[in-house]
Structure formats: structure tokens, C-alpha cells
Amino acid sequence: MATVQVSEAEKVYILHGIRDDLRVDGRGCEDYRHMEIETDVVSNTDGSAKVTLGHTAVLVGIKADIGKPRPLVPNEGYLEFFVDCSANATPEFEGRGGEELGTELSNTLYKVFNNKHSVDLKSLCICPGEHCWVLYVDVLLLQCDGNLYDAISIAIKAALFNTKIPRVRISTDEEGGKEIELSDDPYDCMRLNVENVPCIVTLCKVGHRHVVDATLQEKACSVASLIISVTHKGTVTCTRKVGGGSLDSESIFEMTEAGKRVGKALHAPLMNVLQQEEHLGKKKQKVGFLG
Amino acid sequence: MAVDMRLPTIRKTVSLSVAAFDRKDLVVPGDVITSDTGFMRGHGTYVDEDKLTASVAGEVQRVDKLICVRPLKTRFNGEVGDVVVGRITEVQQKRWKVETNSRLDSVLLLSSVNLPGGELRRRSAEDELTMREYLQEGDLISAEVQSVFSDGALSLHTRSLKYGKLGQGVLVQLSPSLIKRQKTHFHNLPCGASIILGNNGFVWLYPTPGQQEEEAGGFYTSLEPVSLSDREVISRLRNCLLALSAHKVLLYDTSVLYCYESSLQHQVKDILKPEVMEEIVLLTQQKLLEQEG
Numbered sequence: 001m002a003t004v005q006v007s008e009a010e011k012v013y014i015l016h017g018i019r020d021d022l023r024v025d026g027r028g029c030e031d032y033r034h035m036e037i038e039t040d041v042v043s044n045t046d047g048s049a050k051v052t053l054g055h056t057a058v059l060v061g062i063k064a065d066i067g068k069p070r071p072l073v074p075n076e077g078y079l080e081f082f083v084d085c086s087a088n089a090t091p092e093f094e095g096r097g098g099e100e101l102g103t104e105l106s107n108t109l110y111k112v113f114n115n116k117h118s119v120d121l122k123s124l125c126i127c128p129g130e131h132c133w134v135l136y137v138d139v140l141l142l143q144c145d146g147n148l149y150d151a152i153s154i155a156i157k158a159a160l161f162n163t164k165i166p167r168v169r170i171s172t173d174e175e176g177g178k179e180i181e182l183s184d185d186p187y188d189c190m191r192l193n194v195e196n197v198p199c200i201v202t203l204c205k206v207g208h209r210h211v212v213d214a215t216l217q218e219k220a221c222s223v224a225s226l227i228i229s230v231t232h233k234g235t236v237t238c239t240r241k242v243g244g245g246s247l248d249s250e251s252i253f254e255m256t257e258a259g260k261r262v263g264k265a266l267h268a269p270l271m272n273v274l275q276q277e278e279h280l281g282k283k284k285q286k287v288g289f290l291g
Numbered sequence: 292m293a294v295d296m297r298l299p300t301i302r303k304t305v306s307l308s309v310a311a312f313d314r315k316d317l318v319v320p321g322d323v324i325t326s327d328t329g330f331m332r333g334h335g336t337y338v339d340e341d342k343l344t345a346s347v348a349g350e351v352q353r354v355d356k357l358i359c360v361r362p363l364k365t366r367f368n369g370e371v372g373d374v375v376v377g378r379i380t381e382v383q384q385k386r387w388k389v390e391t392n393s394r395l396d397s398v399l400l401l402s403s404v405n406l407p408g409g410e411l412r413r414r415s416a417e418d419e420l421t422m423r424e425y426l427q428e429g430d431l432i433s434a435e436v437q438s439v440f441s442d443g444a445l446s447l448h449t450r451s452l453k454y455g456k457l458g459q460g461v462l463v464q465l466s467p468s469l470i471k472r473q474k475t476h477f478h479n480l481p482c483g484a485s486i487i488l489g490n491n492g493f494v495w496l497y498p499t500p501g502q503q504e505e506e507a508g509g510f511y512t513s514l515e516p517v518s519l520s521d522r523e524v525i526s527r528l529r530n531c532l533l534a535l536s537a538h539k540v541l542l543y544d545t546s547v548l549y550c551y552e553s554s555l556q557h558q559v560k561d562i563l564k565p566e567v568m569e570e571i572v573l574l575t576q577q578k579l580l581e582q583e584g
Binding site: 005006007008009010012013016017020022023024025026027028031032033034035036037038052265266269270272273276277280284285287 | 294295296297298299300301378380427428429430431457458459460461462512514516517519522523526527529530558559560562563564565
């Protein structure tokens with residue numbers, strides 16, 4: 001992740017502020033920064049979303065392709081993730097510098113999203129054992145200002161909501177082989193049910209308290225963080241600890257409870273914004289990248 | 292606990308003064324400045340088929356026969372006497388390298404700092420070895436530009452009690468073009484905090500020091516917790532600075548103070564919302580115009 005240098009006195013200031021629940025930008029310990037979400041920004045994908053969280057900007061594009069299902073689960077489709085840390089975000093990502101962070105992010109995303117409890121994988125099946133939809137999810141980091149996991153998970157949920165998978169018909173041809181026909185109507189498509197898709201909440205331990213949506217300066221003062229993915233019902237689907245420091249079991253419990261609370265409250269506003277954008281339809285003001 | 296999610300809208304900068312396209316001397320890269328070949332070309336220009344063309348976006352300045360373009364958004368180009376706030380990036384033999392948002396790291400020589408105790412003596416080998424005890428990598432300092440090397444790097448000095456290592460506070464990084472040149476860059480704002488407006492765009496906000504600590508000249512950094520009321524003032528000032536810089540308002544003590552006063556009706560964390568930012572900056576610009584006119 002992009003790092004900033006912080007002096008000792010600045011660290012002490014930040015620590016004391018978090019202890020008193022007043023962070024440097026005036027937020028409380030569980031407040032998010034201003035977030036802007038826009039879907040359908042990339043025209044040649046089946047679904048896309050761009051999320052700006054403070055100065056962090058993330059772009060997600062989803063393309064649906066027909067592939068062979070996995071041998072153990074013949075009647076389910078699957079998702080493939082790829083995270084590209086572009087050098088736009090910070091010079092540290094130039095060349096192969098962003099690969100390590102990219103692989104770490106993709107592996108976490110696999111754990112969180114690629115299971116039947118989060119996404120309805122059965123709806124991605126076309127012909128059990130032979131054909132299924134594979135959703136290739138590409139994440140592009142445009143700007144890095146802390147809290148990548150949260151922004152990426154919100155962007156993925158928004159992009160999955162926006163994804164339009166064309167309807168297919170299976171027909172048997174003369175030799176007995178199966179033929180797949182895509183419907184001619186470009187608007188005849190299937191939407192995914194994103195109700196159970198979780199959102200990731202990152203909690204950074206700073207001093208004795210934890211903060212949600214840490215900036216790069218606050219990250220520099222923390223030694224360990226907990227990444228929790230929470231569904232809209234408040235169920236925790238995946239937890240991971242990152243960072244070199246240690247967390248004792250009481251703080252992990254506290255942070256998990258706080259993460260559940262915060263994560264549960266993320267889903268309702270997100271679905272509201274997405275529904276609002278959907279209703280605007282053609283009247284929506286397209287902002288894109290030059291806003 | 293609040294989450295503010297919304298659809299994006301096209302941002303527009305709030306401006307009460309004359310619109311940009313009315314000014315004749317603003318150019319963008321590729322604009323032809325003049326076709327007259329009698330002029331000498333300065334910084335920011337190049338000759339393209341006998342026509343003098345701008346290579347940066349900014350305003351055209353003409354001094355007799357020399358034409359140059361001063362860019363609006365640029366790295367800090369220091370001049371002698373500028374006050375800067377910088378961060379130590381390296382500790383080298385007999386000098387520190389300081390990051391000041393310029394093209395090259397600035398240099399702070401060991402002979403240009405005040406030794407603890409205020410003695411005036413020749414720097415010995417022991418002083419060289421204990422440099423890190425005074426300034427480490429990551430520390431923030433306020434300093435003045437003493438001279439400019441031939442390659443453009445700045446040489447800083449902290450040979451005054453008002454400069455030195457900075458203690459607890461908040462650093463805000465903005466564009467150097469937004470900082471107005473004034474007589475003094477150190478202000479004790481009446482709202483309860485102090486501010487250093489570095490010419491290089493780094494602005495340092497810190498709680499106003501009490502009466503008793505002023506002799507040290509920045510050696511002793513107090514790590515006592517800052518009170519909650521001071522913290523609120525500093526956070527509010529930080530958000531106001533970000534709001535002003537997002538709308539390209541010139542920063543000096545009066546503009547920052549007016550912005551602070553206009554923002555008092557909102558909560559600190561709401562100031563960074565786009566519509567609140569616009570409102571506050573509009574009020575500030577109105578107050579500034581009233582004060583001038």
C-alpha cells in the first residue's frame with residue numbers, strides 16, 4: 001500500500017485524538033469518508049462501477065464469459081478476480097511493484113465472494129457439467145488513499161448489481177451436440193441477486209481503540225488491522241488479520257462486534273443509491289472520470 | 292456512526308471574481324503567444340515554426356524582450372527568504388535532506404541549525420554522529436531558504452528561535468501557487484490555534500503554545516495530550532483549508548479565518564461534503580470582496 005512518513009509527534013497527536021473519538025478530519029472512530037458511487041461507466045463490459053472514497057478511487061469491470069464449470073460443483077458458475085494496482089495511484093506501483101499487493105487483494109476477494117452463500121452461483125449455470133457463466137471481475141486501483149478493501153468490496157457489489165448477463169437458450173443440433181444461442185434482443189438479460197453479497201470492513205487498531213476507514217496517516221500509526229466481510233443481515237463471512245503487530249483476543253472480539261455493526265449499516269445506503277441510479281435511467285447525469 | 296453515499300455530480304469551482312476566459316494573458320500548452328521573432332524565449336515557452344508557443348498552462352509574463360510563462364500548478368520554486376515546512380527524508384554526513392515539494396530535495400546543513408543550548412561553536416565530529424538525535428527521518432521542520440544551489444536545490448536554515456522541529460499538530464499538503472506571499476507566515480489565529488503557511492504549500496496547524504515554552508527553539512517537543520477543544524479547532528481549520536484549496540482560493544490568514552467563521556454553523560466532518568464546501572467558500576469569497584471594496 002502507499003505509505004506516508006509520519007513524525008513521532010504527529011503519531012502521538014493522532015493516537016490521542018482517536019482515544020478521544022475525534023480524528024484529524026473531525027470524524028468519529030466509526031465514520032466513513034464521503035463516498036461517491038457510479039455504475040455503468042465502462043461501455044464494453046457487462047457491468048462496471050466506480051467508487052470514490054475520500055481520495056481512494058477504484059474501478060471495477062465485470063465481463064461474463066461461457067466456460068466449463070468446476071468438476072466438484074458441476075451446476076454452479078464461478079467468479080475470477082484480478083486486481084491491477086496501476087502506477088497512476090502511486091509511483092511505488094510502477095512496473096511490478098503493485099503485483100504483491102494485487103495478489104494479496106485478489107486472494108482475499110476469492111475467499112469473500114467466490115462462494116455460494118455470497119453470490120447465487122447456481123443462477124450462473126447454463127448446462128450442468130458442460131457450460132456455465134464465468135464472471136471475470138477486474139479491479140483497477142486508480143488512486144490510493146487508504147482503505148482499499150472497503151472501496152473494492154463496495155465497487156464489486158455495485159458492479160454485480162449492474163451486471164447484465166445475456167439470456168441463452170440451449171438447443172440440440174443434428175449430431176446431438178448442444179448449441180448455445182444468445183438472444184437477439186440486447187435488453188433481454190438476467191440480473192444477479194446481490195442481496196447476500198458481503199461488504200468488507202477494515203478496522204485498524206490504533207493505540208487501544210480501533211478506527212474504520214483509516215487514512216494513510218492513521219494507517220502509519222497502527223500496527224495491525226482486521227478485515228471482516230459482513231452481509232446485510234450482520235453475518236460475518238470471512239475474517240483476516242493483516243499487519244505485523246499482534247492483537248489480543250479481547251480486541252479481536254471487540255473489533256469483530258464493531259465490524260458487524262458498521263458492515264450491516266453499509267448495505268442499506270448502498271442499495272438505496274443503486275436503486276436511485278437505476279430509477280433515474282436515461283436521465284442520469286453521466287459524470288465518468290472528468291467530474 | 293454515519294455513512295454518506297451518493298451519486299457523483301459534476302463539480303464546479305465557485306468563483307465570484309472575473310471569469311477565466313476574459314483574461315487575455317492566460318495560455319494553455321500549444322497556444323501561440325506571439326509570431327514576432329524579436330523576443331527572447333524564457334521558461335515555459337518553445338519555438339514552433341518561428342512562432343513562440345507556450346509549453347505550460349499559466350499566465351504570460353513579459354519583461355522587455357523576455358517572454359516567459361509562469362505555470363499555475365507547479366512544484367515549489369524557492370527563493371531566498373521563503374518560509375517552508377519540510378519533512379526530513381535522509382540523514383547524511385553533516386547535512387539532512389528535506390522534502391519540500393520541489394523538484395529536488397532541499398538541503399539542511401548541520402552548520403545551519405541551532406545547537407541545543409544555543410551555543411555558538413564549531414561543529415565537531417561528535418555533533419556529526421549525534422545528528423539523528425536532533426532530527427530523524429520523518430520529522431517535520433519549519434525553516435527559511437538561505438540560498439539556492441546552481442542545480443535548483445534549496446539550502447535551508449533554522450537559525451532563529453521561531454524555526455526548528457515541529458511538535459504535535461496536523462500537516463496539510465496543498466499547491467504552492469495557492470499560498471499568498473506575505474510579511475509573516477506564522478500566525479496565531481484568534482480561534483485558538485496557530486498556523487504556519489509554508490510557501491511550498493505545506494501548511495502546519497498546531498495548538499497555540501502556552502506562555503512558558505518559547506526558549507527552546509524547537510528542541511523539546513511536548514508529547515502532552517492536546518485538549519479536545521483545541522483539537523476541534525485544528526480539525527475544522529484543516530477541513531476549511533481543504534475546502535478553500537479545492538475551489539482555488541488564495542490562502543492567507545484572513546481568508547482562512549473568514550472560512551473558519553463561515554463554517555461554524557456546520558459540523559466539522561460535514562465540511563468536506565461538496566455542497567457544504569461550495570456554500571462555505573461562497574460566503575468566504577463574499578466576505579473577502581466586502582473587505583476589499
